[in-house]
Amino acid sequence: MPAASASASFDFDHLVVRDVSRHFGRRRALARVSFDCGAGRLLALLGPNGAGKSTLLSILATLSAPSSGEVRYGAVTAREAGSAVRARIGVLGHDLYLYPELTARENLRFFGQLAGVRDPEPRVSAALARAGLTERGDDLVGRFSRGMRQRLALERALLHEPRLVLLDEPFTGLDDGSTRALLDRLDGLRREGAIVVVTTHDLDVIEPVIDEALVLREGRLWAVEAGGPGLRARYRAALSREGGNVG
Amino acid sequence: MSAEIARPGFLRTAWLVTRKDLTVELRSREIVYTTLFFAVSCVLVFAFGFVKDGRPVDDVSAAILWIAIAFSGTLALGRTFERERASETLQALMLAPADRPAIYAGKLLGIVLLLGAVELVVVPLVALLFQAPYLARPLPLVALLVTGTLGFAAVGTLFAAMLVRARSRDVLLPVLLYPITIPVIIAGVRGTAALAQPDGAAIVRAWISMLVFFDVVFVTLALWTFEAVMTE
Numbered sequence: 001m002p003a004a005s006a007s008a009s010f011d012f013d014h015l016v017v018r019d020v021s022r023h024f025g026r027r028r029a030l031a032r033v034s035f036d037c038g039a040g041r042l043l044a045l046l047g048p049n050g051a052g053k054s055t056l057l058s059i060l061a062t063l064s065a066p067s068s069g070e071v072r073y074g075a076v077t078a079r080e081a082g083s084a085v086r087a088r089i090g091v092l093g094h095d096l097y098l099y100p101e102l103t104a105r106e107n108l109r110f111f112g113q114l115a116g117v118r119d120p121e122p123r124v125s126a127a128l129a130r131a132g133l134t135e136r137g138d139d140l141v142g143r144f145s146r147g148m149r150q151r152l153a154l155e156r157a158l159l160h161e162p163r164l165v166l167l168d169e170p171f172t173g174l175d176d177g178s179t180r181a182l183l184d185r186l187d188g189l190r191r192e193g194a195i196v197v198v199t200t201h202d203l204d205v206i207e208p209v210i211d212e213a214l215v216l217r218e219g220r221l222w223a224v225e226a227g228g229p230g231l232r233a234r235y236r237a238a239l240s241r242e243g244g245n246v247g
Numbered sequence: 248m249s250a251e252i253a254r255p256g257f258l259r260t261a262w263l264v265t266r267k268d269l270t271v272e273l274r275s276r277e278i279v280y281t282t283l284f285f286a287v288s289c290v291l292v293f294a295f296g297f298v299k300d301g302r303p304v305d306d307v308s309a310a311i312l313w314i315a316i317a318f319s320g321t322l323a324l325g326r327t328f329e330r331e332r333a334s335e336t337l338q339a340l341m342l343a344p345a346d347r348p349a350i351y352a353g354k355l356l357g358i359v360l361l362l363g364a365v366e367l368v369v370v371p372l373v374a375l376l377f378q379a380p381y382l383a384r385p386l387p388l389v390a391l392l393v394t395g396t397l398g399f400a401a402v403g404t405l406f407a408a409m410l411v412r413a414r415s416r417d418v419l420l421p422v423l424l425y426p427i428t429i430p431v432i433i434a435g436v437r438g439t440a441a442l443a444q445p446d447g448a449a450i451v452r453a454w455i456s457m458l459v460f461f462d463v464v465f466v467t468l469a470l471w472t473f474e475a476v477m478t479e
Contacts, residue, residue: 063341065478087254087344095335097342101271110267114260114343116252140274160252160344 010084011163012074013039015195019069022055029055031219042186042196044206046235047216053199057166060197061091087116090162094169096153100142104133104152107141108159115160127155146173165189167198171205183209207231260345264353278326279364286319286369294376308377309439313432315369320362320399321421327358328407337411341477351404351473358400366392384442387451394458395435398465399428405469409476434458
């Protein structure tokens with residue numbers, strides 16, 4: 001077991017999902033979902049509860065393995081790339097992945113070090129500033145409001161500048177100002193060349209910034225919609241359309 | 248997208264996880280207090296039953312010591328992973344680019360250190376209440392405790408991590424853990440009992456050797472299987 005550091009030179013510029021299915025016992029959570037996404041694209045995963053959005057995010061995050069099909073990060077699968085692929089993935093889950101017994105600064109420092117960030121302190125201070133938590137950096141996270149924890153968790157997920165950013169309901173608990181700041185942040189990530197995948201029910205909020213929306217229903221890729229105005233109406237129409245618009 | 252990152256090595260990752268667990272525990276002191284309270288209560292209850300007129304029943308102290316370690320260890324294992332489950336931070340650890348077996352090693356080391364702190368109180372208490380001359384042979388005693396605790400925690404850490412999402416985890420953990428760690432308990436009890444015998448040095452060495460063998464086998468198995476069992 002090597003004690004020395006391994007260089008994280010692995011990177012990719014596109015994500016390929018091919019015929020991914022996932023079963024939990026006899027229940028089918030995902031059925032032959034396929035799509036591609038290149039660097040600098042912001043993709044929304046939409047769908048009613050239980051459509052398979054979180055399962056798909058979990059597979060993209062390498063937390064779950066597909067029952068069949070494959071996900072390629074550039075040219076390689078998660079199994080082929082091993083832990084190196086996780087160095088290029090940032091995840092903000094529905095649960096925020098923060099230790100309430102640690103301070104905001106300690107949380108960021110710990111996850112930064114675990115991700116292999118060299119000299120994490122400047123990044124930690126910058127992240128606290130972006131989250132608007134500079135003054136509260138040495139307070140325990142357990143004393144934060146949901147919105148503050150949400151902002152901190154986003155910075156935790158982005159501390160190591162991931163290529164693939166996976167966000168599960170990132171607007172939950174955010175006020176208007178924080179929502180606008182998050183939208184700006186997502187737009188910035190896209191311009192920097194990240195692949196951003198967001199699950200959300202806040203369609204009106206997300207429509208100005210996304211490039212494409214994938215609509216899931218009953219585990220199937222049901223429809224693909226472009227971003228822009230009227231997303232909610234198009235989403236509703238797509239869900240009501242028998243068979244969707246994906247061949 | 249040009250992060251200056253160098254994925255941490257095995258030992259560095261393990262230490263980061265252990266240090267984080269110790270920091271969290273030092274803040275809350277929840278697990279060490281409850282585990283210690285449980286272990287001391289366990290020893291005291293046995294002392295009420297097995298010490299009559301200031302004289303303990305022969306050859307029971309070693310068993311009582313290892314029962315206290317096993318029961319309080321189960322409590323510590325459950326609480327440690329319950330803490331990770333409550334904030335879903337175990338998933339965050341699994342998402343880190345570090346080797347997943349190193350995360351297991353970090354959690355294991357944290358549990359061993361926690362149980363070591365409990366043993367610092369429980370061993371002298373058992374020696375005092377049951378008039379057992381364990382402290383007269385400190386080196387073999389430490390070897391038995393370290394190898395026994397490591398073996399118990401190695402299996403327990405793997406099972407506790409596996410069961411973190413199971414609804415009946417509190418029931419399942421001891422059901423799975425005790426049958427597999429019976430060799431550790433037997434070796435610990437027999438080896439500790441032999442410490443009190445004037446000519447027991449060879450017996451102690453034999454039981455320590457068995458515990459080392461158990462540790463090597465189960466730590467290796469756990470490191471090998473951890474990634475697979477933690478990927479859904």
